[in-house]
Amino acid sequence: MSRKSGENKIAKLISRYENMLNSNTQSFFDSHEFEDIADHYIEKGLLGEAMGSMEMASTQYPFSANFLIKKAQILTILERLPEAEKTLDIAESLEPSNPDLHIAKGSILSKKRKHQEALQHFHKAQNFSESPIDVYPFIAFEYQCLGRFQDAIKYLENFLNNEPEDDIAIFNIAYCFERLDAYNDAIDFFKTLIEKSPYCEITWYQLGLFYNKIKDYKQAIIALDYAILIDECFTAGYHEKARSLTQLGKTKEAINTYLLTFAFENATGYTYLKIGLCYKELSSYKQAIRYFTKACHEDPQLSEAWMEIGLCYEATGSIEEGLHYIKKAVNLSPDDLEYLYIQTKIHYKTGLYNEAELGYKKLIKLGCESPIIWMEYAHLMKKLNETKEAISLLKKGLEHNKNHSELLVRLGAYLFLDGQEDLARKYLHMANTINPEINIQLFNHIPSLQNNDDFNKLLNFK
Template identity: 30%
Template sequence: MREYFHQSEERKDDIEELLQRYEDLRNGNSTSYLEEESFERIINHFESKEAFKKALQATEMAIGQFPYSAGLLIKKADLVLNNREYDTALELLDKAAIFDGNNIDIYILKTESLLALDRQEDAVALLEEALNLFEGEEKVDLLFELADVYDDYEDFEKVFDCLKWILELEPANEEALYKICFWTDYTGRNAESIELHQKIINEHPYSELAWFNLGAAYQGIKLYEKAIDAYKYAIVIDEKFDYAYRNIGDAYIRLRKYRDAIENLERVLELAKPEDVIYEAIGYCYEKLKNYAQARFYFRKASHLNEDKGALLYKIALTYYKEDKFELCARQLEAALKIKNNNSEYLLLLGQSKLALGLDKEALQYFLNVVRLRPKQLAGWEALFIGLYKAEFFEQGLMQLNNAFLRMGADKPLFHYYKALFYFGLNQPKQALIEFEAGLVGAPRLLKRILEVEPELLQRSTVNALILKNKKK
């Protein structure tokens, strides 16, 4: 420890001595000579103190003494780049290339200058030329630069190509493994990613990132069982790989294996900082398992971490609706509407809750708001038709059907079924049967939906006759 402090003090004294010699030289008070390495140390010192103007002055003095130093010319180019003097930087780098054409920093700084001047094609051409000059780590560095250029100019397929090339050169390159996972998903090049990562795994079977990326690529083409197997290998290598558990949870949800999904998502909560999306996903699984109390528990946990509380209040309301707890459902929705007062989804469910509570007029007001906000959404119109039918507003129902036709710009088979209901309600059976048959011809599958609204239709012999007639067809 004492030796470390002693060396540190020596370095401090050394730089202070160099700075004094530099100041004497700059002020013309000395005929002493500074080596190129000494100038580099002085320049680096000024840069570390963010005294960039002084660093540039020192660089210019150094170049005066060492005009053929590529390193000093590159350093000056880097400093003038910070001042946005891009053309000056390019001139300096061209000069540096005469003395040391194999210095990778020349190409990297030239790329930065060209991009700043919006000369993307020149930057790409420069880097592609440089790729033929360098090997190993330097080639990899250039490929990362090229990938960034393509990213900036939204040529995303070529970003993937660069990362793939890097991994062919360095299969265990962690930065490339992290990045290619995102770009595989973005470009949809899952088949290539599967082939690439299988090769990497053959060489590096204990690369948890390669196994993870393989799983993500399988997941991208909906081969969820294979994805889960790959993620499990990643977890064997790194049992605290929370993203692997997260993706396993997602894959199990896709497979509708909700209990398995919950188990893995709960593991994510143990390993990582709690996130609203994880709580929400667990809530979704419990909802699918019809364990509505547990679903609400996790939706509420999610709401504490999510600014969009309205959406989670809606999910909680939906669980109450499924349990026929319409008053509790309505309370949640009323709270959600205070956050987003014109959300058609919230208004629709609130209207349905009010209708279930026998509050027909209130329900109709909500349904009317829904069709005003979303005139081309069929669900809102259908809810309005049901509300009007339940309230026995048959003439208004026919009027709203005409409005729906005008707003949606299409004659839906479902409209004919509801017209039939309203005409039956008005005691106009002949017209009702015409509309009912039009519905059967257009969409026989929708008959079940209409019978849920009015099961007594089947007590009419004429309706049964029409159903049988169309079944024979």
């Protein structure tokens, strides 16, 4: 039966069923028709109607386990698990070897995160089923939940050998390969699967993804081109191909590839953002800002687009104008450490030292313990003639970054400038022991110390 004739048959069945309900009459439906009616309503999200059809089916077929199982499946979707379990217990008393019964029981146990018990029921379903391979995706999913990805792959491979175009199984096996970092195994598997079913765009797409993961971007583009050739509306293929082209430095081609997606889907903030990033890579800041602005218009909550506008303005020397957009990005993502750090750096660069100090304080409060944060914050305090505070900050930085040579040497230098020569000597020698070249970095930071005789004596330079 063709798909169209099948849809027409279901439409007529639903019409007959609903006419019966509207006229408050009784009509006979065979058991398969009742199951088709319930499945139709479930697919449409009309769970109340699906439940009603099963209640009616149970009155016509009171000893059928299938309708009880279907009712339990609906109850499971509605998260009414205790009712579903009681219904399945009744079904089990009628037909204990029904494979759908054990699939339904396993699904409930899976929802409860009782994956080992769920597996027991799925294996029972496998043993009772006339088509045991149909149960393999359920078994594989439980193994995924248990972190047993190799076992999951085994079942998914067997399933896909029989159903090579099942989208969900393809995505799940790709997920398992990725969790195992088994990128080459994934490539080998998908190439074999393509030999069985060469016209499945999802398989070509996954092959392209894994080629990208091993940085074989040329092979990725070949695979993605096949995905697009099979289905020209498959926009995910265009996006991934554009990413591959970007990695190869073919930025203009990447832009054109992103633009092709607009023929098949509505423009999104994400796509405009990616195009803007390409123009930024080309240093075409005016065009980049244009597309980042489009991204903000499509998705005002897309903080990355606001940030990129600010960075483009900064790159062209319009720092104060850029700061406006950077603040907008930080307001949208206040806990994003990278955004906050960029804003703090620009506050310092534009002489907004109080704002910069607040930025460093917040970075530390949010758990940023990178040595560069402590050094920059201390440098700011030193610039504000708060040398003792700078020293205190470097000491705190060392608590989080033991024996970091640059923190040590800066602490030694600040102690020297504060007149604490004995302590300065201690930290300077510790730094030099760890990294004998560290003084060069220090002199880049504080050039005046390079010709300071007292400081050089402290270092035994003279």
